[in-house]
Amino acid sequence: MQSLQNQNLYFPKGVKLQQDISFENGLIKEIKANPDTLKVEEKYLVPGFIDLQIYGAGGKLFSAEPNPDSIRIIEDQLLQEGTTSFLICLATNTPEVFNQCISVIKEYRSEARNCLGLHLEGPFINPEKRGAHVKEYIRKASLDEIKQLLDFGDGTIKMMTLAPELQDEKVIQYLLDHHVIVSLGHSSATFEQATKAYNQGVQTTTHLFNAMSPLQHRAPGIPTAIFNHPMAMASIIVDGLHVDFEVVNIAAKVMKERLFLITDAVAECHTGPYQHHAVDGKFVMPDGTLSGSAMTMLQSIKNCVKYCGISLSDAINMATYYPSKLIKKENEIGQLAVNAEANFVVLDEDMNIAQVFYKGSEIKLNKAASI
Template sequence: MQSLQNQNLYLPTGLKSQQDILFENGLIKEIKSNSANVNPQSGYIFPGFIDLQIYGAAGKLFSAEPSLDSIRIIEDQLLRQGTTGFLICLATNTPQVFNQCIAVIKEYRKQARNCLGLHLEGPFINPEKRGAHVKEYIRKASLEEIKALLDFGDGTIKMMTLAPELQDDEVIQYLLDNEVVVSLGHSSATFEEATKAYNQGVQTTTHLFNAMSPLQHRAPGIPTAVFNHPTAMASIIADGLHVDFEVVNVAAKVMKERLFLITDAVTECSSGPYQHVAVNGKFVMPDGTLSGSAMTMLQSVKNCVSHCGISLSDAIDMATYYPAKLIKKEKETGQLSAGAQANFVVLNQQMDIEQVFYKGEEIKR
């Protein structure tokens, strides 16, 4: 039995001091109070972060280099940064690239650690809101294509971003029936169209405010639809560049536990259709179009606290428990509780990472 003693833990009920966390065989066995004096040097222990939309790390953009080595390198880098669960994301691309990436994840899944599967962002989006996505690859889905895609994916496709106003209801229903999380995004849907999609079962929204119909006083758009809906969730990029920090603040106040963090992070790439260039803390395409972020999940949490008026406890939930709940893994990850995986991040008082544990094993940093 391993343990970390007399710690400040972020539990589902909030911050608790003077706690021992005991873990064995990859699982948290017990969390209990410690009556010893508080260690003034002790930092904090968070659950491991969960990022449901990231394209690459450590110089490896997965769609440009779909290989076993690439996903291993991405996993290693993200683990060192405290991300103990992620979906590797593919932007709109050719069927050949999608199939190559899916084939790699299918082969790798028995070895996989923190890679939970694939998030396909496109190609079934609206070209009017394509952002950095390649227009030539965007198309409407057919039910036959979706069936073939999921058959080939064999359970590796966990999430899909699409524009519901351009897709047939039977396509969306088939994805939902096959336990794919459907996210409304890169869409010009009206308030009514977005509300219909959420009522049909579409669970979430991709990078709120970016690449979607805006909130206007005479045309409420997607943001108002997700604000008003009782269950629909949304991801948001809290880098201050994709969304102003004050807007993140407002969204968090309105949506509460329905809003979660993603990095939407990419890495520099000079090959293929997505050639991301680092410029002043962000990534752009060669034509200057804003693409992915340069964020980590920890920096997202820090930004929420420092710039968005969000409490640390809520920001941690946005980076851990809420995304875990969306993908129905909240009992095994995303929180510190007995029976959950021993995935957690140890930070010092300055909120810098000192240790990362994944299934009870410390990750070398």
């Protein structure tokens, strides 16, 4: 059995100092206080990060290069960054590209490590709120198409972003009945329409405030529906470009454990319908439209603490425990608990990555991850 001693451990309800954590066969076996140690290490041991919306990493945009090598490179890079669980995301595209990507994930899942499956962001969205999505590929879903898509996906499709105001209720219900997490996004839904969707069972919302009807004093829109609903969750991009840091602060105060972090990160790409160009710390399409982010999950956590008035404990929960609850894996990942996977990140006193463990095995770091 392996162990790390005298660690400051972050749990969903806060930090505990001077703890020993032991693990074996990929699982945490014991967590106990270490009262004999005189010196408290200035390091923080936190759960491995979870990113439920990321398009690429390590120079690979998955939709542009849908092959097992791309996924391996993306997995390797994300483990370097402390992301021990993620959903690879596909933006609105042709059925051929979707099927090709799904085929790769099906083929690869027997050797998959931190890739949990697919998040389909589109194509069943509202063209009025398409953002960087290609308008020509956007369409309304039919129930037969959804059935065929899930059958072909064979369990690899874990989440889908759609605009509920344009989809039939039976389509949404079919997705929910087949254990696909439905996320409201790229939508012009009114407050009433969004509330109805959440009441039907839609669990979450894609990148709060971006590509959705706004919060206005006479038209409360999707954000107010989220704020008012007791169960609806939402992801948010905390790079300071997609959402102002002060707005992140307000959303976190209102939503608490219902708000979680995504990177929405992409990779440089100069071919195909999604050509992401790196410009001044962000990615834009050829026409200048802001596309995905250029940050890591650790950067997002740091931004929450430094700029948004969010405590370190809460920021860590937003990157670990809260998304694990959404995907109903909180007993397996997203927190430090006995019998959970031994996925954790050791941060040094400057909040840079010192060590990463995935299922109990230490990842050899190429270099420390930092802003």
